[in-house]
Amino acid sequence: MSMLVDTSVWSLALRRDTEQSEPQVVALREALMGADQVFTTGFVLQELLQGFAGPKARAQLVERLSALAFLQPDRDDHIEAAEVRNACRRRGVQIGTIDALLIQLCRRHDLVLLSTDLDFQGAAKHVEFRLWAAR
Secondary structure: OEEEEOHHHHHHHHOOOOOOOOHHHHHHHHHHHOOOEEEEEHHHHHHHHHOOOOHHHHHHHHHHHOOOEEEOOOHHHHHHHHHHHHHHHHOOOOOOHHHHHHHHHHHHHOOEEEOOOHHHHHHHOOOOOEEOOOO
16 A cells, blocks of 8 residues: 555654554554555655754654655646645535645545544545545
């Protein structure tokens, strides 16, 4: 399974002060050690870097994530992400601009979205994309 990992999962996985037993973190760990391909994108990288202090932590994070496949949205992705957001809003579900783009990238590249953000569960009821679920 190929997956795009949301900032929420990376944040939990990279924390040193808590046990990493959340199902999404376990799934990420298994994907990184197995045959699954893990993708990231600029928004996720930027959000993670904004949460880390100090140049050493920044350099380590950039190095770790540089091994992942990197997706760059194009013009059509932004156009379709706007439609994703509008489709959700018409049904009373509010999702953020970045979340809509992550959904679109998953749709375009046939990826599973791995996230702990409950907004994606609401969106999945109205927009077709593959959202990871514990088995």
